[in-house]
Amino acid sequence: MDQDLDAYWMPFTANRQFKKSPRLLARAEGMHFWTPEGRQVLDGVAGLWCVNAGHARPRIVEAIRQQAGELDYAPPFQMGHPKAFELAERLVKLTPAELNKVFYTNSGSESVETALKMALAYHRVRGEGQRTRLIGRERGYHGVNFGGISVGGMVANRKMFGTLLAGVDHIRHTHDLQRNAFSREQPAHGAELADDLERLIALHDASTIAAVIVEPVAGSTGVLIPPQGYLQRLREICDRHGILLIFDEVITGFGRLGSPFAAEHFGVTPDLMTVAKGITNGAVPMGAVFVRQAVHDAFMNGPEHLIEFFHGYTYSAHPLACAAALGTLDTYEEEGLLTRGRGELARYFADAVHALKGQPHVIDVRNIGLVGGIELAPLPGEPGKRAFSVFLDCWERGVLIRTTGDTIALSPPLIIEKSHIDQIVGTVADALKRAA
Numbered sequence: 001m002d003q004d005l006d007a008y009w010m011p012f013t014a015n016r017q018f019k020k021s022p023r024l025l026a027r028a029e030g031m032h033f034w035t036p037e038g039r040q041v042l043d044g045v046a047g048l049w050c051v052n053a054g055h056a057r058p059r060i061v062e063a064i065r066q067q068a069g070e071l072d073y074a075p076p077f078q079m080g081h082p083k084a085f086e087l088a089e090r091l092v093k094l095t096p097a098e099l100n101k102v103f104y105t106n107s108g109s110e111s112v113e114t115a116l117k118m119a120l121a122y123h124r125v126r127g128e129g130q131r132t133r134l135i136g137r138e139r140g141y142h143g144v145n146f147g148g149i150s151v152g153g154m155v156a157n158r159k160m161f162g163t164l165l166a167g168v169d170h171i172r173h174t175h176d177l178q179r180n181a182f183s184r185e186q187p188a189h190g191a192e193l194a195d196d197l198e199r200l201i202a203l204h205d206a207s208t209i210a211a212v213i214v215e216p217v218a219g220s221t222g223v224l225i226p227p228q229g230y231l232q233r234l235r236e237i238c239d240r241h242g243i244l245l246i247f248d249e250v251i252t253g254f255g256r257l258g259s260p261f262a263a264e265h266f267g268v269t270p271d272l273m274t275v276a277k278g279i280t281n282g283a284v285p286m287g288a289v290f291v292r293q294a295v296h297d298a299f300m301n302g303p304e305h306l307i308e309f310f311h312g313y314t315y316s317a318h319p320l321a322c323a324a325a326l327g328t329l330d331t332y333e334e335e336g337l338l339t340r341g342r343g344e345l346a347r348y349f350a351d352a353v354h355a356l357k358g359q360p361h362v363i364d365v366r367n368i369g370l371v372g373g374i375e376l377a378p379l380p381g382e383p384g385k386r387a388f389s390v391f392l393d394c395w396e397r398g399v400l401i402r403t404t405g406d407t408i409a410l411s412p413p414l415i416i417e418k419s420h421i422d423q424i425v426g427t428v429a430d431a432l433k434r435a436a
């Protein structure tokens with residue numbers, strides 16, 4: 001093993017495999033990375049679903065540079081700085097009108113913990129402190145902290161870590177290859193799976209349930225797109241029983257589906273909405289939770305000199321992150337990126353990924369906006385291995401994709417052109433032909 005690579009224990013990485021044949025990225029611009037040797041790699045995944053405007057965009061780079069020289073840090077507790085407020089005002093113009101308050105975090109995982117804590121505290125300040133149960137969904141991914149893995153439903157992320165949070169339950173996932181394989185956009189079957197929440201309500205009683213959290217489109221678990229009518233039904237059930245609905249929009253936020261947020265895309269407004277990633281185009285760590293006025297207002301009582309919500313991070317509203325986010329919003333607006341993933345471009349992307357039907361091992365293709373999921377039949381007894389070999393093959397041939405289990409997930413920067421789509425899908429098709 002190369003000694004220089006030894007000390008760094010890499011996250012969500014096959015460390016021993018990586019250190020035997022490293023994949024290093026040294027530079028990035030627009031749609032591309034370059035390796036230290038100068039090899040160009042097309043970014044088919046927007047870094048990690050975050051670089052929505054493409055890499056090294058001048059407005060963002062300049063905003064960070066300027067901010068570093070002007071105000072490097074400002075404490076966020078009992079103090080503020082102008083860009084934190086300016087950014088909040090701009091952000092809530094993009095969200096559904098009801099979600100008009102912003103709480104800053106530094107990552108998707110922190111946004112999730114924040115939203116779960118807000119939900120519990122909200123019921124308590126309203127005198128319904130017995131609503132302590134949190135409901136997630138099988139196959140859900142909500143980051144890696146204890147709240148997130150408790151409501152999450154990916155077994156590998158949970159099984160090593162003890163008993164997790166108490167009082168959590170899960171509704172069924174919506175993945176249904178038998179009825180929905182090769183659907184375009186929202187699959188036709190499965191709205192009734194939202195009724196699984198009624199089953200948990202019958203089991204636990206609604207008066208014990210604080211909130212339900214779902215990803216409108218699940219990414220990390222292999223691109224699961226909500227069946228037609230499913231999210232609407234979930235919203236109705238939550239409303240009927242006084243349960244808060246949390247959308248985890250860490251990957252769907254900021255244009256991924258062709259709308260600013262999935263909430264707008266599907267016409268369903270949650271009570272709380274978590275974001276991260278695209279908020280700064282990945283350039284500086286940042287996350288946020290958007291909150292309904294009524295949820296926020298429930299906290300605003302008691303003596304005015306007292307803190308209303310005992311929660312926050314040293315780096316909440318970090319000046320560099322706020323500057324990067326403002327530069328990011330400028331870029332999104334100037335180039336119309338938050339709605340670029342719909343219409344003609346999305347159709348071209350959809351046609352391209354669906355053309356993979358019939359390639360070796362492909363058992364499903366799913367798409368929405370600029371998200372594509374290509375599910376492969378697993379190698380017998382070796383789940384994930386086939387897709388990983390496709391990932392390595394594409395990397396060797398100059399295209400970065402991502403795999404989770406045996407699903408290939410594509411989520412390119414929103415600045416993508418048709419020629420890039422051709423290159424990504426063509427490279428995947430060739431790799432599939434070579435895959436064992």
Ligand SMILES: Cc1ncc(COP(=O)(O)O)c(C=O)c1O
Nearest residue numbers: 107108109141142143248250251
């Ligand atoms: C839906 C969802 N929630 C939360 C997270 C966690 O975000 P982070 O890695 O920034 O903590 C992710 C990351 O991919 C995600 O996809």
